[in-house]
Amino acid sequence: MSQLDPFLSRLDRARRASKRLATVTTTQKNAALEAIASALEHGVDEVVEANAKDLARGAENAIGEGLLDRLRLDADRLRGLAAAVREVIALPDPVGQVVRGSTLANGISISQVRVPFGVVGAIYEARPNVTVDIAALALKSGNGAVLRGGSAAEHSNRVLVSLIQRAITSTGLDGDAVQTIDEFGREGASRLMRARGYIDVLIPRGSAGLISTVVQESTVPVIETGSGIVHVFVDASADEEMAVSVVKNAKTHRPSVCNAAETLLVHRDAAERMLPRLAGELIGAGVELSGDDATRSAVEGVISADEQTWATEHHALEMGVRVVDSLDEALAHIERYSTRHTDAIVTQDYANAERFLAEVDSAVVMVNASTRFTDGGEFGFGAEVGISTQKLHARGPMGLPELTSTKWLVRGAGQIR
Amino acid sequence: MSQLDPFLSRLDRARRASKRLATVTTTQKNAALEAIASALEHGVDEVVEANAKDLARGAENAIGEGLLDRLRLDADRLRGLAAAVREVIALPDPVGQVVRGSTLANGISISQVRVPFGVVGAIYEARPNVTVDIAALALKSGNGAVLRGGSAAEHSNRVLVSLIQRAITSTGLDGDAVQTIDEFGREGASRLMRARGYIDVLIPRGSAGLISTVVQESTVPVIETGSGIVHVFVDASADEEMAVSVVKNAKTHRPSVCNAAETLLVHRDAAERMLPRLAGELIGAGVELSGDDATRSAVEGVISADEQTWATEHHALEMGVRVVDSLDEALAHIERYSTRHTDAIVTQDYANAERFLAEVDSAVVMVNASTRFTDGGEFGFGAEVGISTQKLHARGPMGLPELTSTKWLVRGAGQIR
Numbered sequence: 070m071s072q073l074d075p076f077l078s079r080l081d082r083a084r085r086a087s088k089r090l091a092t093v094t095t096t097q098k099n100a101a102l103e104a105i106a107s108a109l110e111h112g113v114d115e116v117v118e119a120n121a122k123d124l125a126r127g128a129e130n131a132i133g134e135g136l137l138d139r140l141r142l143d144a145d146r147l148r149g150l151a152a153a154v155r156e157v158i159a160l161p162d163p164v165g166q167v168v169r170g171s172t173l174a175n176g177i178s179i180s181q182v183r184v185p186f187g188v189v190g191a192i193y194e195a196r197p198n199v200t201v202d203i204a205a206l207a208l209k210s211g212n213g214a215v216l217r218g219g220s221a222a223e224h225s226n227r228v229l230v231s232l233i234q235r236a237i238t239s240t241g242l243d244g245d246a247v248q249t250i251d252e253f254g255r256e257g258a259s260r261l262m263r264a265r266g267y268i269d270v271l272i273p274r275g276s277a278g279l280i281s282t283v284v285q286e287s288t289v290p291v292i293e294t295g296s297g298i299v300h301v302f303v304d305a306s307a308d309e310e311m312a313v314s315v316v317k318n319a320k321t322h323r324p325s326v327c328n329a330a331e332t333l334l335v336h337r338d339a340a341e342r343m344l345p346r347l348a349g350e351l352i353g354a355g356v357e358l359s360g361d362d363a364t365r366s367a368v369e370g371v372i373s374a375d376e377q378t379w380a381t382e383h384h385a386l387e388m389g390v391r392v393v394d395s396l397d398e399a400l401a402h403i404e405r406y407s408t409r410h411t412d413a414i415v416t417q418d419y420a421n422a423e424r425f426l427a428e429v430d431s432a433v434v435m436v437n438a439s440t441r442f443t444d445g446g447e448f449g450f451g452a453e454v455g456i457s458t459q460k461l462h463a464r465g466p467m468g469l470p471e472l473t474s475t476k477w478l479v480r481g482a483g484q485i486r
Numbered sequence: 487m488s489q490l491d492p493f494l495s496r497l498d499r500a501r502r503a504s505k506r507l508a509t510v511t512t513t514q515k516n517a518a519l520e521a522i523a524s525a526l527e528h529g530v531d532e533v534v535e536a537n538a539k540d541l542a543r544g545a546e547n548a549i550g551e552g553l554l555d556r557l558r559l560d561a562d563r564l565r566g567l568a569a570a571v572r573e574v575i576a577l578p579d580p581v582g583q584v585v586r587g588s589t590l591a592n593g594i595s596i597s598q599v600r601v602p603f604g605v606v607g608a609i610y611e612a613r614p615n616v617t618v619d620i621a622a623l624a625l626k627s628g629n630g631a632v633l634r635g636g637s638a639a640e641h642s643n644r645v646l647v648s649l650i651q652r653a654i655t656s657t658g659l660d661g662d663a664v665q666t667i668d669e670f671g672r673e674g675a676s677r678l679m680r681a682r683g684y685i686d687v688l689i690p691r692g693s694a695g696l697i698s699t700v701v702q703e704s705t706v707p708v709i710e711t712g713s714g715i716v717h718v719f720v721d722a723s724a725d726e727e728m729a730v731s732v733v734k735n736a737k738t739h740r741p742s743v744c745n746a747a748e749t750l751l752v753h754r755d756a757a758e759r760m761l762p763r764l765a766g767e768l769i770g771a772g773v774e775l776s777g778d779d780a781t782r783s784a785v786e787g788v789i790s791a792d793e794q795t796w797a798t799e800h801h802a803l804e805m806g807v808r809v810v811d812s813l814d815e816a817l818a819h820i821e822r823y824s825t826r827h828t829d830a831i832v833t834q835d836y837a838n839a840e841r842f843l844a845e846v847d848s849a850v851v852m853v854n855a856s857t858r859f860t861d862g863g864e865f866g867f868g869a870e871v872g873i874s875t876q877k878l879h880a881r882g883p884m885g886l887p888e889l890t891s892t893k894w895l896v897r898g899a900g901q902i903r
Contacts, residue, residue, distance in 0.1 A: 459707065464893060476850070
């Protein structure tokens, strides 16, 4: 065990610390979280200085204003991060929760309880706030964390992790529980994906490309968080006011996030009644529409849609519009193009609502509500670990319990078979 | 979609059939299962004839009496398989079960319900009974199944799958839901492991080598079922009668299975009191013991243990025995060698029992009970899909609910953010 290379010995430190962390009390973990929040407030100068180096390098490399903004940390944003850590303190500790249990006929008592995974790995891009986020969520759920935040935020992440480690240590827990592997570069990321025995679950957060690479290359189990090609289907019977309000909100409330709608499907009967108004309100709100022929003949100023339109997550005020002849055609379109994140129907028809709920195979399926509600906070989970678009372990918005595994405790009095 | 090669078009048929299967009623699925059970009873001649070819080839290739026995199907075993299918009929259908739900402050109702994964892939070795087992469990849980049973059982599996397909079709469901890919050989198995979009979860069943290959090579999510290096620790305070009875049962009741004990750890104080009797009873039951120096000086006829002793799942009447100075030393041994399947302590000490339960990081942790109780049937799950030794999605004995995912149903009245 003493001959581990620097990379594996970094992972091993997290692993060893995580074993101790698995059995400490909620009170102890909350004290460590409070120390982190306080360190973020008092370490502003140190963090901002490191962040300035990342920003300077980002500007040199002309990474663009959007990325620079995501990269930037200032006193205000650090206060925000500290507040987010305190929100995690307020959440119930999932560790030790009894999921189910029973007493067997022979008198043996069995109970399934939540336990930490061990070490959570995270691979993400250029957003130093994720460093604090994941560290806090992992700590509260009793997990170690190994973070790979990307070279663009390397200086910021190094200072943040060091500050987090010192804060944890100051409360008597083992600061080694949180580690960064940014300085090991791309090779470090590759090795992290294959570090079975050191990393128990890997969470990629970022672009579709990043997530797909992690899914393809990892031998460590992955929780895939998701890109969202999200659909709203306005059924024949839809109420016009509701349809306008839901579609506008789903598209324009925050177009850059994964639960924003990308494609509007409209039943032919509804299109006759309300497509000009629906499209007009979207265009009025600054949305650029690409539509099929039926849409373009009903509405002016609509670009011609192609295959790419339906297969793209725009992250912007752009939307594809297609008129369909039936619920079946809407379901077939969703089946083909949805990334199985969130899809919604607007309808007044009971049978169609139930059929949509039953047949759409997505993490979240909605009737008469904005797709923007697919969110851990909105669902009442307090903090959001991400939105899982896979079917194994977690699906949809993930809270702290999704960062745990379970084990069975069996208490007997000498029973044998 | 029409240009799929023969392999992918086989998978695609399962995928399409699984979509229809996801929404059929329990009554319809049970009727299909009853048709399968009945077909197994009436198809004896057909199956036995095909099985004879596999047996003949196995004998030619000198695969050994043990493997030949696992491969063999006769009227009796087929009746047994039919009975197992009828047990699956009796189990509650997990699909549609509401896991949790609430009404949000804005009036939106959310509920998380169980849904099928889609298509379950299975890779296993030379046991045609697994073909029927997995097909029945998949069908009841609304999943399609793609089966790769290994070339040794190719003829038997082909006839069994054809019989299952016809039985399903005879009840009006889509027989394409169950497929075999045995004829695509090793390349088929490799492609199955990378068939994202066609296969939703892959379950390997068989040797440690097979499982490790699947885990390393798959890009499809895997549920790792497990090999068991299972420990029993006899603590200083253990009751002698209980220790003898639990250890003997754990080792000798069925030594070939994964929940059988492989290593006995004995606290020095307990060793003084009872190791000669404990070892004597094991030897008397035909168990070959390998021990450390302390064990060998206390008991005659014990082979000298080495590193391999502790790291081997014997599947036989062989056991490693080690005397430890403390609970800490026992925990360290288990931490190092356990495959995290099942580990047990025999003790009368409350604090040690609770510490063992808290600190041993295994799927099932036991106090004063035989490790043989780690079993879906014993836990009251009715049927057993396998015993998961991974931490993601399922851990320990898996029942039908572990073959499902969930989705969130959101019902609103036009709410927006």
